[in-house]
Amino acid sequence: MRRTVAIAGASGFIGSYFRRRFVAEGWVVRTVGRDTSADAQWHDDGAITKALDGAELLVNLAGRSVNCRYNERHRREILDSRVLTTRALGRAVAACAEPPRTWINSSTGTIYRHADDEPQSEASGELGSGFSVDVARAWEHELAAASVPDTRKVPLRIAIVLGAGGVMSPLRNLARLGLGGYMGHGTQKFSWIHVEDLFRTVLFVHEHTELTGPVNAATPYPVDNRELMSLVRQSMGVPFGIPTPAWLLEAGAILIRTQTELVLKSRWVEPRKLLDAGFAFEHPTLAGALNQIAEGRAERSLTQSPPQPNAHPHNRPFSRTLAHITRR
DSSP states (O other), rough: OEEEEEEETTTTTHHHHHHHHHHHHHHHEEEESSSSTTTTEOOOOHHHHHHHEEEEEEEEEEOOOOOOOOHHHHHHHHHHHHHHHHHHHHHHHOOOSSSSSSSEEEEEGGGGGGOOOOOBBBOOOOBBBBBHHHHHHHHHHHHHHOOOOOEEEEEEEEOEEEEEEEOOOHHHHHTTOOOOOOBSOOOOOEEEHHHHHHHHHHHHHHHHHTTTTTTESSSOOOHHHHHHHHHHHHHHHHHHOOOOHHHHHHHHHHTTTTTTTHHHOOOOOHHHHHHHOOOOOOOSHHHHHHHHHHHHHHHHHHHHHOOTTTTTTTGGGGGGBOOOOSSS
């Protein structure tokens, strides 16, 4: 019998990738979201319950992008898109005759404090403060509050996700403005994970029932902002970038309608539970991950259109291969 997974928020970058990969692995995929093409929409508890009933795995990826200015309306949308969807899934799982064995709910590595001194593991990491952390706390609290005794609930604290389908627009836009040098002190850590390793993490957590509580999803080899921005400039063909003090970066962030937190906060997320459980990353280093993504894009383009001048895989813009999910 084919295995069944329910994916909430399947229309975004990560959700679309997960849907393709689960299908390729032979799973039946049911979806919950805003699109009319989904098997269930958020306003219909009965349809959500039907989509979840009999699925062995539930993966919730729903959440509004945080790449915006944090005005009052955007703050409410960011919070509600995480808390209310998690609450709806909790009601649906509780109503299932055959509920999922595992419920993996997105969370974010941004829940930890600004850390450029030591990595933040699940056991030793210190939670931070501010709006983004408050959202992450509320998100995880809503998952914990769901009364679903037959379902193992795991908040997945995801770092920034890299893959061929998305962009990390704040850094690209800042580089385009000439602010593509290191930012602030340049020592802030950039924790990330390749989208394929994130998919493999979800399967790994589902199969390893001993994993409980929050699980960090990030490569064990983060980079600092200096190395990151060097790669971004190289990918865009920008020969240099002016090092940007925090005050000037804030002015640039206002112009492109984003938050400096996305580039100034030091995210040093350690995947201690995954490593201790024996998880092996296919793409542990940033250079290797970006090369793999660029080569994959080049191979696809050769089957879709004639080659363009200067279209060697290593000349393709790495920045178009980066994706920021919520949160992280």
